[in-house]
Amino acid sequence: DDAAARAGWEAERKVYEALARNLPDDWTAWHGLRLLEGRRDAEADFVIADPRMGFLVVEVKSGRVTQSDGRWYYGSGRPMERPPLDQAYRAARLLCAAVDREMGRRIEVPFAVAACFPDTDGDVRPTNADLRDAVLLAADLEDPIPALRRAFAARLVPGNAPPSPSWIDVVSDLWGRDFEPKIEPLRRIDRLEEARARLNEAQLAVLRGLSANPRVLVEGAAGTGKTTVARLYAEEVAWSGKRVLFLCFTDPLAHWLDASFAPLRSHGLEIRATTLRRLAHEIAGGGPPPADHAGWMALLDAAVERACREAVGADVLFVDEVQCFGARDLALLERIAGPERPMWAFLDPAQAFWERPPLPEGLARGAVRFALPKQRRAPESLAALARAYADRRADADLARAAEAEGTFGLVVRRATEASAERALADVLHDLDASGVDRRHVAVLSLVGRDASTIVGRPAVANVPAVPADAPSGHEAVVVDTFLRFEGLERPVVVLCEGDHPSAARNYMQRMYMAVTRAAARVVVVAGPALVDRDPILGPVVAERIAAPGSP
Known part of the structure; x- marks a missing residue:
């Protein structure tokens, strides 16, 4: 049982x-x-x-x-x-x-x-x-x-x-x-964790050396550990007695970071994490949050008008995923930061899903720029697959090599919603039966919440599911969109709905952002649409469909 x-x-x-x-x-x-x-x-x-x-x-x-x-x-x-x-x-x-x-x-x-x-x-x-x-x-x-x-x-x-x-x-x-x-060879993830710890400490040492600068822009590609390093350094700044505000783009990342800061607050330190838009809601006076995009744009404009240095009770700002912010978001951030408030901004231009404006001159002026060194946070075969998506490069052999190594899996089903649901059920059942803890699994849709048939449900394939920002997210299977999961990771990531019509736009970027959320293994549930849509997986999907007895 x-x-x-x-x-x-x-x-x-x-x-x-x-x-x-x-x-x-x-x-x-x-x-x-x-x-x-x-x-x-x-x-x-x-x-x-x-x-x-x-x-x-x-x-x-x-x-x-x-x-x-x-x-x-x-x-x-x-x-x-x-x-x-x-x-x-x-x-x-x-x-x-x-x-x-x-x-x-x-x-x-x-x-x-x-x-x-x-x-x-x-x-x-x-x-x-x-x-x-x-x-x-x-x-x-x-x-x-x-x-x-x-x-x-x-x-x-x-x-x-x-x-x-x-x-x-x-x-x-x-x-x-x-x-x-069942999952990776025993020592693979441990070696990665050990490497992360060593490199995190080396990166922190560099950030400490930059602490005299009021503005620092830290750039790091997926796998460089920028969010982890940002969190660790924000905690160090809080321990020094300064009030720290950590601003994020997505609710799940802000929720995870703020929960990690709770033990510091119990010691009397002033450090919290929230999204820039939730901060805008606070500055604009609260009340019911906007129900649509136009409402949020109006609220951001109101927050920019009301924002001043005193509106934010913080001595130092940390801002993650800066590449995701739009013009109004950046205008509010510029107003909050002012010309003098110390700010550490972390970004990865390659992970921008939308066209975004550059940093305003008021934020970038006089900032020291630092690039985090590359860090191997996933098996090399999986990292190579992610790089191919980032480079828009067709190379089916990378998928085959990762699958042979056990870091990648591909489940191909007919293009019906019922068969996709059965395929996902099979994947989750196999992971569950083979001993992979559910808290190590994230199921990510490659489309938005409105288009997805799995996001927002209390259970997927008879497995209890929670969104990435749920309080119980650390102990259950997370089912959410790839965009809302940005900045987070799980050992095993299952990718779904890539064959949905709305996933066709900017598909390779979606896959790059999603694949980089896995620390050890990615499983893709694929339909026939990927034959033409995905130049990396397409040839493999076609082979599987053509094979005798394919489902």
């Missing part, structure tokens, strides 16, 4: 995080491999490779596991159908066969098996010596490496692996091609 499934995912998350903290540099780990050979199949919760010893398959069980008279029991008291070590052994044998098959000869990589019970305290290890060291309990997860080394030594099945680690490369290749993965 759902409760048992979520308990299982939570147990695997504990193991994941323990390995992410402690895995030796020369070890490699994969999470969630479904192994297939003919009619036989098995799933390995974790596979850990030591180039000197072989590989270890770890079976994870949630709840308080017990053992009695040679049988293993779940916390509910129900006996397990198969002992966890037997399940690990079956998966290990299938993995060995797959490696042999791929390398074209019998390699017989040495392997061992282990079981891990992250929710079990005390000691339920088997009493016989050859199995005792093959079980890891909750206490072992503080640093699981010694226990894993004992498992290697206790259960190692001899083999004749070559001295080179080429078999590890084969496993990685097989993972993307022959296996059905």
Whole structure:
């Protein structure tokens, strides 16, 4: 049932995080491999490779596991159908066969098996010596490496692996091609996070060096971490005792930033985030917000008339996604900033969806310009795909390469609303069933809210859904438009409605902005319209439609 499934995912998350903290540099780990050979199949919760010893398959069980008279029991008291070590052994044998098959000869990589019970305290290890060291309990997860080394030594099945680690490369290749993965190989996202932390700190050091300048324009392409760096530096400025106002273009980004500032406000710091238009609403006197574009334009004009330095209780302004603001927005920003108020503006001209005016002279005059260095915030295959959309370049091989690596997926269905809904249901079901936490998934429509058939619904494909600015957005599947999700990201992003007629305008820009919202994987639900509309995915979509038995 759902409760048992979520308990299982939570147990695997504990193991994941323990390995992410402690895995030796020369070890490699994969999470969630479904192994297939003919009619036989098995799933390995974790596979850990030591180039000197072989590989270890770890079976994870949630709840308080017990053992009695040679049988293993779940916390509910129900006996397990198969002992966890037997399940690990079956998966290990299938993995060995797959490696042999791929390398074209019998390699017989040495392997061992282990079981891990992250929710079990005390000691339920088997009493016989050859199995005792093959079980890891909750206490072992503080640093699981010694226990894993004992498992290697206790259960190692001899083999004749070559001295080179080429078999590890084969496993990685097989993972993307022959296996059905749960999500990225275990360490991929962790390496990206580590790189982000290092580069964020380096970028912050540069911003600190620019702090004597009253105006700084910081330019950074998608993937340079400009929003994260802006947030971190805004917090530093707040800690220095200054009042900080962080202005955004979209409600979801403002909501996320303001929630992240809440702990600082609990310490008495004055820092908040809002959208420029909500600030305009405050300045203009409040009341019901405008219902249409013309109403907002009139409100902005009124706010410009009433705005003055005292209208904003802030010593320093931070403004993100400046490239999105129109002429009236910029006029209000110029009036608020005045000639002297310190302002840090962050922008990416490549992510502008509409034609926008340049910064007014009053904002740009005397500003120091700084370009954030490139930062790898997504797998290179996914970043290359995004660059192709940005460059309006046709290259179907980039999509094929990303799909082979496991960073990209393409689901092709007939051009009917019902089939598109079924395709999305299949994608979400597969992600859910394979252990991807729903809070790691965003479903983004490539059209606006009025045209979309999925945005604004309480559930999509029977999965509870929330907009990007919902208070519960951090713990549920987000379903929203690609424009409202600007500045945010999720590990997995599912893109829909690209074949809608209204998505044809500026289609490549839509795809560029949407693909860059994913930290690890993008899945596109595509219809036949993309054959002509998308020069990158079009050839692949055509191949899938022409294939026998295509849905």
